[in-house]
Amino acid sequence: xxxxxxxxxxxxxxxxxEKEIKRLHQVDFEFSDIFYFCRKGFEAIVEDEVTxxxxxxxxxxxxxxxxxxxxxxxxxxxxxxxxxxxxxxxYCFLLPLRFTLAAIGITSMIVGTTMVGQLPNSSxxxxxxxxVHLTCSRILVxxxxxxxxxxxxxxxxxxxxxxxxxxxxxxxAIILTNDGCYAMVGQVHGGxxxxxxxxxxxxxxxxxxxxxxIKDRHLVTKRLxxxxxxxxxxxxxxxxxxxxxxxxxxxxxxxxxFEIGGTIYPVAIKYDPQFGDAFWNxxxxxxxxxxxxxxxxxxxxxxxxxxxxxxxxxxxxxxQFANRVRxxxxxxxxxxxxxxDGGLKRAKVKDTFKEEQQKNYSKMLVxxxxxx
Amino acid sequence: VSQGAHPPPLLxxxxxxxxxxxxxxxxxxxxxxxxQLTIRKENFDSIPDLEFNPIRGKIVHAFFDKRNLRQxxxxxxxxxxxxxxxxxxxxFRPIEMNMDEEQLDRFRKEKxxxxxxxxxSDHDGKITLQEYRxxxxxxxxxxxxxxxxxxxSIADGAMMEAASICVGQMGPDQVxxxxxxxxxxxxxxxxxxxxxxxxxxLNMETIAHCY
Numbered sequence: 001x002x003x004x005x006x007x008x009x010x011x012x013x014x015x016x017x018e019k020e021i022k023r024l025h026q027v028d029f030e031f032s033d034i035f036y037f038c039r040k041g042f043e044a045i046v047e048d049e050v051t052x053x054x055x056x057x058x059x060x061x062x063x064x065x066x067x068x069x070x071x072x073x074x075x076x077x078x079x080x081x082x083x084x085x086x087x088x089x090x091y092c093f094l095l096p097l098r099f100t101l102a103a104i105g106i107t108s109m110i111v112g113t114t115m116v117g118q119l120p121n122s123s124x125x126x127x128x129x130x131x132v133h134l135t136c137s138r139i140l141v142x143x144x145x146x147x148x149x150x151x152x153x154x155x156x157x158x159x160x161x162x163x164x165x166x167x168x169x170x171x172x173a174i175i176l177t178n179d180g181c182y183a184m185v186g187q188v189h190g191g192x193x194x195x196x197x198x199x200x201x202x203x204x205x206x207x208x209x210x211x212x213x214i215k216d217r218h219l220v221t222k223r224l225x226x227x228x229x230x231x232x233x234x235x236x237x238x239x240x241x242x243x244x245x246x247x248x249x250x251x252x253x254x255x256x257x258f259e260i261g262g263t264i265y266p267v268a269i270k271y272d273p274q275f276g277d278a279f280w281n282x283x284x285x286x287x288x289x290x291x292x293x294x295x296x297x298x299x300x301x302x303x304x305x306x307x308x309x310x311x312x313x314x315x316x317x318x319x320q321f322a323n324r325v326r327x328x329x330x331x332x333x334x335x336x337x338x339x340x341d342g343g344l345k346r347a348k349v350k351d352t353f354k355e356e357q358q359k360n361y362s363k364m365l366v367x368x369x370x371x372x
Numbered sequence: 373v374s375q376g377a378h379p380p381p382l383l384x385x386x387x388x389x390x391x392x393x394x395x396x397x398x399x400x401x402x403x404x405x406x407x408q409l410t411i412r413k414e415n416f417d418s419i420p421d422l423e424f425n426p427i428r429g430k431i432v433h434a435f436f437d438k439r440n441l442r443q444x445x446x447x448x449x450x451x452x453x454x455x456x457x458x459x460x461x462x463x464f465r466p467i468e469m470n471m472d473e474e475q476l477d478r479f480r481k482e483k484x485x486x487x488x489x490x491x492x493s494d495h496d497g498k499i500t501l502q503e504y505r506x507x508x509x510x511x512x513x514x515x516x517x518x519x520x521x522x523x524x525s526i527a528d529g530a531m532m533e534a535a536s537i538c539v540g541q542m543g544p545d546q547v548x549x550x551x552x553x554x555x556x557x558x559x560x561x562x563x564x565x566x567x568x569x570x571x572x573x574l575n576m577e578t579i580a581h582c583y
Contacts, residue, residue: 034427034487034507035565041431042464044421046400 090296098143098295105139106192110199112136117202129203130181137177144171145299150179155306157182157265160231162224164257165267166329167239169278170287171294172269175302182237183207183227205233221260228262235265240322258318258325264310266325268333272301305332397461401454410451411435426511430490435460439489446495481557483565488556498550501531534559 112132119125141148156179157163163182165172176182184206188197197208207227213219227233240257258264271278275298294300307328312321329335404418405411416422416432425431434440436449440463441456443449449456463486471479491499491507505527512523531551538555551559 034490034511037425037427037511038431038487038490039464041422041425041428042461044419044425045404045416045431046397046461 090298094145095292095296098145101139101143102295105136105143106196108132108139109136110196113199113203117199125203133177133181133200133204137174140174141178144174144294146171146175146178147299147301148175148178149303151303151305153179153306155265155308156180157235157267157306158263158309159234160228161235161263161265161309162228162257162260163235163237163265163267164240164325164329165237165269166333166335167241168269168271169294170290171278171300172239173237175269175304176237176267179304181234183234185209185224185236185238187211207236217256221256224260228260240326256318258312258322261312264321264325266307266310266329268305268307268329268335270303270305270333270335272303275299275301278302303333307332394458397458398454401457410453411457412451427490427507429510430507433493434486434490437489439495440486480565484557484560485553488553491551498552499556500550501527503550504531 109132112135113129116125116128116132119128163176165176173182173184181204183204184200186197186206186208188194188208188210197206200206201208205227207223209220209223224236227236238257278294278300310321310325310328312318316324401411404415406415413432413436416435422428422431433448435452435457438445438447438449441449441452441459452460463483465479467476467479488499491503493503493506505524508527508530509523512526534551534555537559538551
C-alpha cells in the first residue's frame with residue numbers, strides 16, 4: 001500500500017492470484033500454475049518495484065519546475081509560456097509573500113519567547129510558551145504554503161517521551177511543531193539561528209548543545225536522560241538518521257537516541273514530490289539557496305503518521321531496537337529501508353507475506369480436490 | 373536519456389521489440405550485473421520481488437540453461453551476457469497482430485519448449501514422475517503445514533491425467549516413462565497459452581513525459 005502511485009515500464013496484471021489461477025485451470029492439472037508464477041517471476045526480473053521506486057525520482061508528469069526536470073528540453077511554445085507564467089507567479093508573487101510571512105513568524109518567535117521567558121517558572125509560563133511556539137510554527141508553515149495531513153493523532157507523543165522521525169529537510173521540525181510542542185535537541189549555531197535558539201530556550205527547556213559538548217557522547221546521553229526522566233517536560237524531538245535523506249528511503253538510525261531509555265514515539269513523514277522537492281542536499285546547496293528553492297516551489301505537501309509508542313524489550317539491544325523502530329517508520333511512510341552497505345533489505349513483514357502467498361496457493365490446491 | 377555504453381549489437385532478429393525497450397532492458401541488465409558485462413546466478417538475489425516466487429530457483433536456472441540460450445552444447449552456463457539475457461526475455465514476447473499461421477505455431481512451440489525445459493531438469497528430453505514431483509514440491513515449498521505426501525499425491529494425480537491424454541488407456545503392465553515434448557504439445561492443444569506467457573511493455577508514448 002503505497003501513498004503515491006508508481007509508474008512502471010511494463011503492464012502488470014493485477015488480478016489476484018486466486019482468480020488468475022482459476023482462469024488457467026481449464027486443464028485440470030497444475031502445469032498451468034507454473035505459468036502464473038513464471039510470468040510473475042519474469043515481471044520481477046524486468047522491473048522490480050523496490051529498485052524502481054528507489055532509483056527513479058522522476059515525476060510522471062512535469063510539475064513546471066525546472067529543478068524536477070532532469071533533461072530540460074524544448075517541447076512546445078505553449079508549454080514554455082506556461083512555464084514562464086509559472087516562474088513569474090512563483091518568484092514575483094509567492095516569494096515576497098512567503099518571505100514576509102516567514103519574517104513575521106521568526107520575529108514573533110523571538111520576541112514572544114523572550115517575553116515569556118521573563119516570567120517566573122509556572123504553569124502559566126508553560127502554557128504561554130506552548131501558545132507562542134504553536135502560533136509561530138503555524139505562521140512559518142503558512143510561509144512555506146504547507147499542507148500537512150496528520151494521521152493517527154491518538155498516538156501523538158506524550159510528555160517524558162522521545163519522538164523519533166525520518167529526516168528529509170530542516171523544515172521537518174516545523175512540520176511537527178505545527179501540531180504539538182516538543183523540546184528540540186540540537187547544536188548551538190551562530191547567526192539568526194543562534195538568536196532563535198537563545199530566545200526559545202528561555203521559554204521552553206530545549207536542549208541545545210555546545211559544539212564541544214556534542215563530542216562527548218556520555219554527556220549528551222546524560223543530559224537527554226535527565227530530560228526524559230522529568231515527566232513534566234515536553235517530549236524530545238530527535239532525527240536519528242543524523243542527516244537529510246531524499247525521502248524515498250530510511251537510512252540507518254544512530255543508536256544513541258535509543259540508549260536513553262523511555263518511551264519512543266515514532267513518526268513517519270512523507271512529502272509529496274509533485275508540489276516541490278523538500279529534500280535538502282547539503283553538499284549541493286547551502287541553507288539559503290535551499291530555503292529559496294523551498295519558497296519558490298508550488299507548495300509543501302506532506303503526510304505525517306503518528307505511530308504507536310514503542311519501548312525497548314527484554315534482551316533487545318539498542319541497535320535491534322533502533323532497527324525495529326526504523327522498520328515501523330519505513331513501512332508506514334511507504335519508504336524503503338537502506339542499511340549502510342547499500343544493499344536493499346526489507347522489513348520482516350515480507351517473510352510472513354511470502355508464507356501467506358504460499359499458504360493461499362496450497363489451500364487452493366487442496367480445495368480443488370487435487371488431494372483425495 | 374541513457375548514459376553509459378550502448379547495448380551490444382544483436383546477432384539475431386527481434387522485430388517486435390523497439391529500441392526503447394531494449395534500452396530499458398539494458399539499463400536493467402546493468403543494474404542487475406552491477407555494471408559488469410555478465411550476470412551470474414548470485415545477481416538475481418538482489419531482486420526482492422523474486423523472493424516471493426516459489427519457483428524462483430527454476431526461473432533463475434532457466435536463464436543459464438544452455439538449451440534456452442540456443443547453444444549447441446548442453447548443461448548450464450556460468451554467466452550470461454546481455455545478448456543471452458535478451459534471448460531469454462524473447463521467450464516472453466507478446467503476440468503480434470501481423471503474425472501468420474506458421475509464425476504463430478513456431479512462437480507457441482518456443483514458449484512451450486521453454487516451459488518444458490523448466491520441468492525437465494536432467495535434460496533427457498522427458499519429464500519423469502520424479503521431476504514433476506520436484507516441481508510441485510517447489511511450488512508448495514515454504515508452507516510448513518502441507519505434508520510431503522500431499523505434494524506427492526498431487527504430482528501422481530497430475531501424471532496420471534497426462535498419461536491418459538497422451539497415451540490413452542494403458543494396460544495394467546504398461547509403464548509411462550515420462551512426458552516427451554510431443555506429448556507435452558499434445559496436452560496443450562487447443563489451449564491458448566500465448567497470451568498467458570508474455571510480458572507486455574507499456575507503450576512509451578502514452579506516458580506523458582514532458583521531455
